[in-house]
Amino acid sequence: MNAPSAAQTAAPLVSLRGIYRSFEKDRREIPVLQDINLDVYSDEIICLVGESGCGKTTTGKIAAGLLSPSRGELRFEGRLASEYRTRSERMALRRSLQIVHQDPFASLNPTHTIGQILSFPLRRHRMVENRAGLRRRVWELLTLVDLTPPGDIVNKYPHQLSGGQRQRVSIARALTVNPRLIVADEAVSMVDVSIRIGLLKMLHELRQRFHLSIVFITHDLALAKYFAWEGRIAVMYLGRIVEIGPTPAVIGHPAHPYTKALLAAVPEADPDITRRKKQMPLRSEDIPSLTAIPAGCSFHPRCPFFQPGVCDHTVPALLPAPQTGQLVACTPLAQSGTLKPYA
């Protein structure tokens, strides 16, 4: 497959195969995810990017085992999730997959102190031997996420902390159970820009130290580029993955027209560069509704490289891009290797 390094040729940590997921709304089935295939290797960072509503959170929840797919299979270390039968196996699986939410105000229960929030999972899963061990572990965790001195934090309530501090508590809480994978769903998008880099650096360090895999969900390509430079990026559009590959390839040589458009829209810190950047006008600004997904390639009504009769016919498969090697789902690209502007 599309494994970026030799270390990752082993069985993936988590693997999603042919995942479909729909929600019922007003007695109608709304397909939110269609045919998602995604492997997350151990020690890897993988970024999910895409517009709002394209199904990033849903994919993340399914990967974390918090939401069951309508169809398709979830494997953990090569074994189907449904094959984890005994209670202890299921508990271990549950603990291996953790999630960090976007909103630091909603992700911590306002009625508990930080110390309590960290103690609950430690006690429940007997991660510590006695009271002294519990206190030591809470201290360690708070130090790990740079909330120092821990004594100042442990008896506080979430509302007494800043957004960035709360997000650190969320991360510490996920670490209590020694997970293998953390799904960080827009984990930094609601904290101040100045604090973001610190949080991302910390996540990186924690990943290296504990050999974590991170599924990093964001709608911000610049952030994805910064955070996942050594990892991979998966670009989602209307419930499908349209391009996936090593970050330098996807960012440096985007193959899918949608990825190109996303990259063209990223503002640079330097306004001159932004102005000089090639604009890529889409044929339509409207994102189609999930209730009326266009036939064929779902991006075709907006695509500047639309080819009538080709794109609106069959759903394109994810195939290696001509030179750069990432997987891309685009029929003209697969057929002729180039894109022609729509006349």
Place this chain on the structure above:
Amino acid sequence: MIGTTVASPSGLIIGAICGLVPLLVGLRYGKIRAGLLAWVACLMSGFACGVLGGIPMIVLATAVVISYAYVDKQDPFTSRASLEEVNFEESNFEYFMRQMSRLGRTLRQYWRALTRNKAGFVGFLGLMFFFVMLTFGPLLVTYEGRARIDRRQPGASSLFQRPSAEFPLGLDWQGRSILSHVVYGGQRLIVTALQAGFATTLIAVTLGALAALLGGALDQVVVALANFILTVPQFPLLLVIATVARDQFKNPLFLPLLLGALDWPVLMRAVRAQVLSLRERDYIQAAMALNLGLPHVIFREVLPNLISYVVVNMIFSTRAAVYQLVGLVFLGMVPLQEPDWAVMIYMGRQQGAIFNADAISMLLSPILAIALFQLSLVLFTRSLEEIFNPRLRTGL
């Protein structure tokens, strides 16, 4: 039971003995003032409720005294030392002290939250006034149950009398002290209303939480039932049931349960909506991801966020129950039993107190008592909000 008091001299001794615990702790740690106050608190609660009041007060008062003596700085965890320097081992005694001082700090925070909201504190004082009157009043005032024809004034057409030095609230139509009826007449009314409020809340919270958490057919049945009860006019229905089920009133729990069975729908729908929204919170999902278990999720994650809402609504249900009880008595739909504020209003009207200037106290006293009690309840809810919300409680 009703018409007597639970306050007794033996309770005073029990309270004095219970109070020795916090007092000695206070002396041991040099917190003499706190120890003495704690002793008085134990004394009073023992006096009021005997063992039931004294023993819990030992724990609470001792915790408060300890919280003055044992502060965070003594906990190695809160020092600014590094991981190697901190000694995380603590003896059972240190652990006990730490937990007690935490409880004491929380209680002091509650007290501060209680006094911060002026309206709420006034309500609290009002409720304490009624509590003291109902428990200690009987020690000072004897109940006058029999007619006192001997008190007839020469030339008077009735036994009614205006307030005087001897009878501060005057005499009723049978020449009995109205003060004694005010002092004794609240017990049954308030206890029944509290029971009704509790029954309402229990039914509403159980059904609302189950409907929201389990959903499906149960949800639909409960919501349909609630809507049905809501569409039927409440008070007329209560009257009909009270008439049909006359015999049941001998059971003292019948009336509270009946009120609860009619009052739960509004609160149930609110609780259901709250639980539905709480269920979607990220921290609930995080608890699921951490596999903390359903009991933990219900009792430690959902319920603490619901508790202030539930308690405030329990008080509103109690208030509604008082009005319904008074209404039922006033219409003569339930067996009349003295002493009772509502019966005083009923009899006052029956005996022509409305048209008798000498009898004005017979109507005004119970009406004022009921109105003040209700007002205290409503005002008190303001403070409850501050007590239960950690954001308001810890200040910031």
